[in-house]
Amino acid sequence: MATEKNPVQELEQLQDLINSSLDIVKKNITENGDPPLTLKTVEPHPIYSRNDPHLAQALRTVSSSAQMLRALLDPNTFLNDITYGYHDETALLVACQADVPNLIGDTDRHVDEIAAQAGLNPDKLGRFLRNLCNSYIFEETAPNKFANNALSARFKPEGKRAIVGHCADEARVSSCKSWEALTFPEYKDSTEANKAPFNIAYNTPLTYFQYVATERPDIGIRAKKAMAGKGFNLGQYLSLYPWESQKGAKIVDVGGGIGAATFPILQANPDLRLTVQDIPDTGPEFQKNLEQNFPEISKAGRAEFIELDFFKSAPIKGADIYFLRHVIHDWPDAEAIKILSGCASSMSAQSKLLICEHVVCPTYRSADENSTAEKGSSSEARFVAPEPLLANWGDAPTSRLDLQVYTCLNAKQRTKLEYQALVEQAGLELVKVWRNLGDETILECRLR
Ligand SMILES: C[S@@+](CC[C@H](N)C(=O)[O-])C[C@H]1O[C@@H](n2cnc3c(N)ncnc32)[C@H](O)[C@@H]1O
Numbered sequence: 001m002a003t004e005k006n007p008v009q010e011l012e013q014l015q016d017l018i019n020s021s022l023d024i025v026k027k028n029i030t031e032n033g034d035p036p037l038t039l040k041t042v043e044p045h046p047i048y049s050r051n052d053p054h055l056a057q058a059l060r061t062v063s064s065s066a067q068m069l070r071a072l073l074d075p076n077t078f079l080n081d082i083t084y085g086y087h088d089e090t091a092l093l094v095a096c097q098a099d100v101p102n103l104i105g106d107t108d109r110h111v112d113e114i115a116a117q118a119g120l121n122p123d124k125l126g127r128f129l130r131n132l133c134n135s136y137i138f139e140e141t142a143p144n145k146f147a148n149n150a151l152s153a154r155f156k157p158e159g160k161r162a163i164v165g166h167c168a169d170e171a172r173v174s175s176c177k178s179w180e181a182l183t184f185p186e187y188k189d190s191t192e193a194n195k196a197p198f199n200i201a202y203n204t205p206l207t208y209f210q211y212v213a214t215e216r217p218d219i220g221i222r223a224k225k226a227m228a229g230k231g232f233n234l235g236q237y238l239s240l241y242p243w244e245s246q247k248g249a250k251i252v253d254v255g256g257g258i259g260a261a262t263f264p265i266l267q268a269n270p271d272l273r274l275t276v277q278d279i280p281d282t283g284p285e286f287q288k289n290l291e292q293n294f295p296e297i298s299k300a301g302r303a304e305f306i307e308l309d310f311f312k313s314a315p316i317k318g319a320d321i322y323f324l325r326h327v328i329h330d331w332p333d334a335e336a337i338k339i340l341s342g343c344a345s346s347m348s349a350q351s352k353l354l355i356c357e358h359v360v361c362p363t364y365r366s367a368d369e370n371s372t373a374e375k376g377s378s379s380e381a382r383f384v385a386p387e388p389l390l391a392n393w394g395d396a397p398t399s400r401l402d403l404q405v406y407t408c409l410n411a412k413q414r415t416k417l418e419y420q421a422l423v424e425q426a427g428l429e430l431v432k433v434w435r436n437l438g439d440e441t442i443l444e445c446r447l448r
Pocket residue numbers: 209224227228254255256257258259260261277278279282308309310311324325326327330
């Protein structure tokens with residue numbers, strides 16, 4: 001007998017997923033005696049930094065289900081949202097350039113006052129702010145009066161506004177040239193770092209990093225602040241790797257920028273020491289970040305900066321851990337292998353190389369490719385989203401970052417198998433994949 005099809009099966013599956021996951025969220029908030037979960041307050045809610053895998057899974061399930069539900073129930077609106085969505089990014093750029101979150105402060109203010117302080121036309125500014133209110137960024141409290149809320153208040157620190165500037169300005173201008181880069185004969189099959197959409201947009205033969213260092217230090221410095229400002233779920237990030245068991249270890253953060261990825265690790269683990277190595281113009285911003293934001297690490301002399309061009313020389317020898325976060329994704333294979341080989345030449349048999357990146361997982365279900373952990377790992381199942389969601393939970397942050405590094409540097413995010421092949425060409429072996437439900441993965445490598 002043929003099984004009868006349930007015409008609302010996907011809806012029911014989504015309904016169950018949302019209900020059961022929201023129950024977990026509500027229970028967690030109640031049991032922890034948390035403040036109300038609402039967009040109306042400006043304080044970040046503790047639920048977002050709680051390191052609880054069960055809760056992380058519930059939160060991710062709700063947001064992936066909500067995304068699918070919107071696509072399923074109202075396709076036109078959903079697609080129009082994507083088509084016209086660039087205005088949201090522009091509106092955010094306007095609000096950040098004008099520093100509206102800090103101009104508003106802790107009370108609601110009329111757009112005439114905000115615009116006067118920003119030197120802008122009030123009617124035009126108000127229209128951009130209203131667009132953001134539709135995405136729950138700012139709250140319109142009365143005609144033409146705006147207040148901060150949980151989301152807009154996140155843009156008060158400079159680093160948070162810098163990431164919007166970096167993405168909505170030079171990266172987006174470059175992204176608009178993607179079609180040309182995909183079709184121009186000298187660009188389409190190139191793997192050179194200076195054959196990216198960025199090079200067409202800025203009409204330069206220099207790579208993004210060369211160009212911002214020599215021609216536009218203003219956007220170069222903003223991009224470094226942006227790395228620190230992008231922010232991550234700190235609890236999830238710190239729990240990716242057992243830092244607490246690396247007693248007294250010396251970490252060399254290669255291409256470590258202003259220390260955005262490693263200062264939080266040092267702050268949570270007081271016996272770790274750090275050397276950040278990066279191109280010379282990064283030094284002053286590193287020092288500023290260290291002294292202003294991590295004074296206790298600075299006073300204890302636990303962190304230093306040493307200049308390095310990783311294409312010309314290897315990082316310093318003798319470290320326990322070499323750390324590469326969001327560096328390999330900036331480069332095509334040939335350059336990535338050079339950087340990894342440099343690290344390998346400085347490593348001893350005891351050193352580890354930790355590559356911290358977003359790892360690409362497919363949207364379809366495949367036992368092999370959805371897995372970023374070792375085969376047979378019992379914890380693997382929770383990394384694959386439940387039906388009817390896409391197997392990778394609709395991992396937009398990873399594919400957006402993939403397109404971002406293509407846009408700026410003709411580079412790519414990679415799958416676990418691609419990383420494995422890459423590190424082997426540099427004389428290294430991938431020994432373990434550390435993962436949780438956050439965006440980042442750590443690939444632990446040793447000398448072969
Ligand atoms: C995407 S940022 C990542 C920064 C940092 N690892 C983090 O996660 O915040 C890439 C870094 O690579 C550095 N970089 C680029 N070219 C370099 C080179 N030739 N030698 C050393 N560092 C370089 C940049 O200055 C930048 O700080």
